[in-house]
Amino acid sequence: MSESEKKTKRACAGGKGREFRIGVYPGSFDPLTNGHLDIIRRASKLFDKLIVGVLINDAKKNPLFTMEERAALIRKCVDGMPNVEVGAFDGLLVDFVKQNHAVAIVKGLRAVSDYEYELQMAALNRHIDADIDTIFLMADVQNSFLSSSVVKELAWHGGDIAGLVPKEIEQDIVDNIKRLRTQSGN
Numbered sequence: 001m002s003e004s005e006k007k008t009k010r011a012c013a014g015g016k017g018r019e020f021r022i023g024v025y026p027g028s029f030d031p032l033t034n035g036h037l038d039i040i041r042r043a044s045k046l047f048d049k050l051i052v053g054v055l056i057n058d059a060k061k062n063p064l065f066t067m068e069e070r071a072a073l074i075r076k077c078v079d080g081m082p083n084v085e086v087g088a089f090d091g092l093l094v095d096f097v098k099q100n101h102a103v104a105i106v107k108g109l110r111a112v113s114d115y116e117y118e119l120q121m122a123a124l125n126r127h128i129d130a131d132i133d134t135i136f137l138m139a140d141v142q143n144s145f146l147s148s149s150v151v152k153e154l155a156w157h158g159g160d161i162a163g164l165v166p167k168e169i170e171q172d173i174v175d176n177i178k179r180l181r182t183q184s185g186n
């Protein structure tokens with residue numbers, strides 16, 4: 001039995017007699033922050049299975065980590081969460097949701113500034129497939145300023161990222177930034 005099947009079986013226990021509900025939490029996760037991990041933890045309690053969907057490529061961004069590295073870093077952090085899986089997707093999010101038989105997309109909202117864009121995305125995704133809803137979880141206030149971009153910028157300039165990213169991956173991020181700085185001659 002594969003690890004994924006084992007996880008699903010464990011999550012199924014006690015879920016008899018009702019629909020098995022799968023949620024997808026999508027993002028670039030370059031890198032995963034404590035804000036993301038908080039949303040994963042909370043969303044995992046709302047669904048029988050939560051799939052963290054890592055976007056394979058975003059042409060607009062210059063990634064710090066490859067998709068495989070980002071997924072591996074997330075796996076390190078969700079090791080103790082039996083109903084959380086990490087997957088990767090390219091193309092439309094709605095297609096990934098459907099392929100995985102998920103019922104909803106999970107997004108975190110930090111501030112009003114997130115709302116306008118997320119409202120548009122949720123409406124667009126429902127336009128593409130009316131059966132797929134988006135569920136918003138409000139970010140913990142202590143994570144309201146936190147994003148992958150600020151972590152990258154802080155680490156790039158030698159700032160301390162402790163407390164902003166999961167302990168399990170802090171050193172990976174620092175090491176990768178060092179490597180990239182050396183490569184770029186900065």
Ligand code: PNS
Binds near residue numbers: 028091
């Ligand atoms: O962490 P991010 O970069 O804010 O995540 C953005 C993400 C991955 C959720 C978004 O870019 C996305 O859904 N991309 C897939 C393409 C898609 O379906 N776009 C919406 C319809 S055009």
